[in-house]
Amino acid sequence: MSELNWQELRVGMLKNGIAPKYARRTVLELKSHFAELKSRAIDEGLSEIAAQQRARSDIGDEATILKEVLSKPELRSIPSRFPRLFFALIPTLSLLLTFFLALFLFLAAYESWSATEAGSELAAWQKLPVQAWFLATCYLLVPCYALITIAIAKARFINPFWPAMGIVIMVFLGSSWAYTLDWPTAESSGAFSMNWGYSFFPRALRGDHDLQNYLQILITLAASVAFWRMYDPLREQPN
Amino acid sequence: MAKTNAAFMSGIPELVVLRLLSRSQMYGYELIRAIRLASGESIVLAEGVVYPTLHGLEHRGLLKAKEKLVKGRVRVYYQTTAKGKKRLVALESDWHRINNGVEAILRRLICQS
Numbered sequence: 006m007s008e009l010n011w012q013e014l015r016v017g018m019l020k021n022g023i024a025p026k027y028a029r030r031t032v033l034e035l036k037s038h039f040a041e042l043k044s045r046a047i048d049e050g051l052s053e054i055a056a057q058q059r060a061r062s063d064i065g066d067e068a069t070i071l072k073e074v075l076s077k078p079e080l081r082s083i084p085s086r087f088p089r090l091f092f093a094l095i096p097t098l099s100l101l102l103t104f105f106l107a108l109f110l111f112l113a114a115y116e117s118w119s120a121t122e123a124g125s126e127l128a129a130w131q132k133l134p135v136q137a138w139f140l141a142t143c144y145l146l147v148p149c150y151a152l153i154t155i156a157i158a159k160a161r162f163i164n165p166f167w168p169a170m171g172i173v174i175m176v177f178l179g180s181s182w183a184y185t186l187d188w189p190t191a192e193s194s195g196a197f198s199m200n201w202g203y204s205f206f207p208r209a210l211r212g213d214h215d216l217q218n219y220l221q222i223l224i225t226l227a228a229s230v231a232f233w234r235m236y237d238p239l240r241e242q243p244n
Numbered sequence: 245m246a247k248t249n250a251a252f253m254s255g256i257p258e259l260v261v262l263r264l265l266s267r268s269q270m271y272g273y274e275l276i277r278a279i280r281l282a283s284g285e286s287i288v289l290a291e292g293v294v295y296p297t298l299h300g301l302e303h304r305g306l307l308k309a310k311e312k313l314v315k316g317r318v319r320v321y322y323q324t325t326a327k328g329k330k331r332l333v334a335l336e337s338d339w340h341r342i343n344n345g346v347e348a349i350l351r352r353l354i355c356q357s
Contacts, residue, residue, distance in 0.1 A: 019317060027303075030293050030295075030299065030320065033318055034272050034318075034320055035295065037317045038272050038276075038291060038292070039273075040317060041317075042273070062288075063291050064290070064318045065290030065292040069292065069293065070290075070292040070293060070295075073293040074295075074296040076296070077297075077299065077300040079300055079304065080299055080300060080303060081295065237288060244283050
């Protein structure tokens with residue numbers, strides 16, 4: 006008779022919604038406990054195999070331990086208890102809020118910059134953080150969200166439906182924003198515009214098209230699918 | 245050694261764990277030994293099931309946990325918090341009330357028979 010199947014126990018806990026923190030801790034403590042029981046049995050004169058059998062009998066089997074863990078609903082993770090809220094609703098609202106906040110802050114900053122006297126062109130170091138923030142908000146926020154969502158969902162063995170829904174909503178919503186920014190110069194006070202929306206009509210029908218938006222959607226979704234298939238949380242924490 | 249009847253154990257691990265950990269911090273293995281010793285071997289649990297109880301109490305803020313590396317092994321030490329001590333007082337009061345009630349019933353039934 007060998008040690009308990011720690012990996013099976015941990016996966017059993019995760020699949021039933023137990024928070025990774027508690028699944029990890031339970032296995033860590035049980036392993037240590039098992040080693041102490043075995044050492045004590047060996048000190049009492051038992052053979053290696055007999056000591057292992059005694060330790061296994063004292064600690065309880067995987068099913069008993071799992072049943073006890075699952076009887077504590079407070080040990081379940083928030084994403085597994087509220088997947089709709091965690092993966093779809095809160096991120097969507099947060100993304101909308103982020104864009105409106107960014108818009109508000111940029112408008113406020115832009116107002117003050119454009120009010121500067123003619124000839125007082127902004128220095129590159131002043132423009133850079135604004136550009137970086139805008140680029141991050143428009144292009145990096147959603148891909149980062151998608152990767153984090155996948156990492157969270159896979160580490161918790163969560164049914165992929167709501168994480169996937171959340172990613173699709175976020176990708177479409179996030180890639181629909183566009184902005185143009187003309188910095189104030191000595192000759193002009195500059196201009197700023199930000200718009201939201203899509204047109205899926207081909208260029209021949211509507212004059213221009215949202216190629217950039219389509220690419221954003223395709224690249225983010227493809228990267229998400231690839232990451233979902235490649236990422237194995239169990240490889241990060243071997244048995 | 246036979247395990248303690250689970251039907252009689254509802255709520256008891258919480259009381260016992262909070263009481264023992266209110267005196268000093270212990271890790272799981274140490275706690276199990278302490279429970280056996282303090283109960284005169286009358287409470288014997290499948291040792292692995294103590295951890296979900298500890299984690300549940302920690303989650304509710306009744307215990308605090310600290311990981312330590314001792315002799316190459318990771319041990320998680322637990323101790324009752326101030327909130328846990330308040331909960332312990334309430335549990336002990338409930339326990340004494342119920343225990344007295346059951347004792348009274350048993351005494352009466354013995355006298356009648």
